[in-house]
Amino acid sequence: MAKVDRESAKRDPAPRDPAKIARIRRKLLDWYTINRRDLPWRRDPNPYAVWVSEIMLQQTRVAVVIDRFQSFLVRFPTVIALALAPEQDVLAEWSGLGYYRRARMVHKAAQFLAANNEGNLPITSAELRTLPGIGPYTAAAIASIAHHEAVAVVDGNVERVVCRLEGWEHGNSGSAAALARKIESQAQALVDPARPGDFNQAVMELGATVCTPRNPQCIVCPLVADCKTRGEHKTAPRPRMLSREVAFALCLRDRQAKVGLRRQTVCEVLLDQRPESQSVMPGLWELPALKEAAVPNEDLRMTVRHAIMQVNYYVRIRNVHEGDIDTLAVPSATRRWVPRAEAAAMPLTGLARKVLMRAHLLSS
């Protein structure tokens, strides 16, 4: 869907029925009060916690975010703590959430706030949008949830709910930009000025749990009486996933090292750092990529399925002896033997973390 222009949205209001709007607000907030999920960022919705959770929730499932959000806030409890941390520590704590650009942007914005605003986030959505990495959606979420500003949050869930309520679809509502303006305008008209944060979260919650992309549960929907489609909308086809076969080396060695006052055997794993020039996951650490995707059965350690955006990766992990690595693996400028205990705290790719955990080389 096209990006929404808030100024144009104000100039292009959809026709309104005040009684219907009041009914939708009341029914939705009543439903939300009873059905809202108990999510950690809802327990203390301070601006920093809302900001971190909203950025994490973009493109990552709620179940994954619950765990990572709590440990992120324990590690970096304030904007200042986040600003002072080295980027590699922030990326390591982001591990498992994917889309690491988000972590870099949050870190940069925290550094800006520490340097210019004593570590405080601005209050209004307009000011929040001037920060790096904070767009209209995140700014509206922080301002409405933490500061009760009556501004609509428009994400994919909200777009879907509004379109279904109004019977709008691509193709029957003018251009994509015109439809985006109508959705923005309608979402803004619906926001309850008395409880804007709860209302925004209620619409998103309805979209995530009841008015789902496929098989909406209209029978339990609090808005069914005011909905023009009630499950009779067209469903967009699922994007086609591509498949790729790849293979990585699991190369381990034991080394005698001094740990405290004693010498003991330390297990090390060979890791490559992805170049900073890469557009995907720059600077993260991964297992060495093999030149050949085919792996002889006797050397196969495990197979893993891993999805990144529109691609399903079928991954073979090969046991590789230290002496064979240069022949079998793609060369890397930054290759390092890392003690197991250290690897857990490094910014690993999601796939590397998954493999090391399945091989019982990492515990979390």
Ligand code: SF4
């Ligand atoms: S009635 Fe059905 S389609 Fe309409 S908003 Fe509710 S769940 Fe969505």
